[in-house]
Amino acid sequence: MNKTRRNFIASSVTLAAGTAAAMATPAEPQKGKYPLVHHVFFWLKNPGSVADRDRIIEGLKTLRKIEAIKELRIGVVASTEKRDVVDNSWGVSELMFFEDLAGQASYQTHPIHQQFIKDCSHLWDKVIVYDAIDV
Known part of the structure; x- marks a missing residue:
């Protein structure tokens, strides 16, 4: 019985280690389900106007009713680190797939x-x- 218990514990440890290693290995990148990406950036006439920004956001949300759009994300500028390569001059963005x-x-x-345009x-x-296009 002692030998069986040791075999069980050893097998359990091996299985747990293998599972942990498999989960830690990054998966091969897969092409997107919807390969065409359409990313639009809007610069507001009144950049400080929350009302104008929110009106554009509400307008963009209406686009979700268009069947050809498989995914739609709407965003505003994030407060990330300031670097030369980061453009944060825009106000609202839409990301469609x-x-x-x-x-x-x-x-x-x-x-x-x-x-929406009108x-x-x-x-x-x-x-x-x-x-x-996703490659």
């Missing part, structure tokens, strides 16, 4: 997107878009 180019193209002309474009001074 699409399955393909056709989905992104349909979003551009979608009535909800066009309404309702909110007077609030921004500048917009920059970065589109990328």
Whole structure:
């Protein structure tokens, strides 16, 4: 019985160590589920206006109703470390994910997107878009 108990304890320790090692090993990066990334940055006409910022955010939230958009994230400038490579001059951003180019193209002309532009474009001074495909 003593030998069986030692075998059980040894096996348990080995199994626990193997599990810990497997969990500590980083997984191979996987391509995104939605490979087309559409990232938009908005510079507000009135950068200090919380009301204007919030109005754009509310407008961006309406875009979630567009079926072609698979994920939508909305953000404001984070208070991260100031470095030469960090641009924190913008006010609001949107990060969208699409399955393909056709989905992104349909979003551009979608009535909800066009309404957002009509309702909110007077609030921004500048917009920059970065589109990328997951490789």
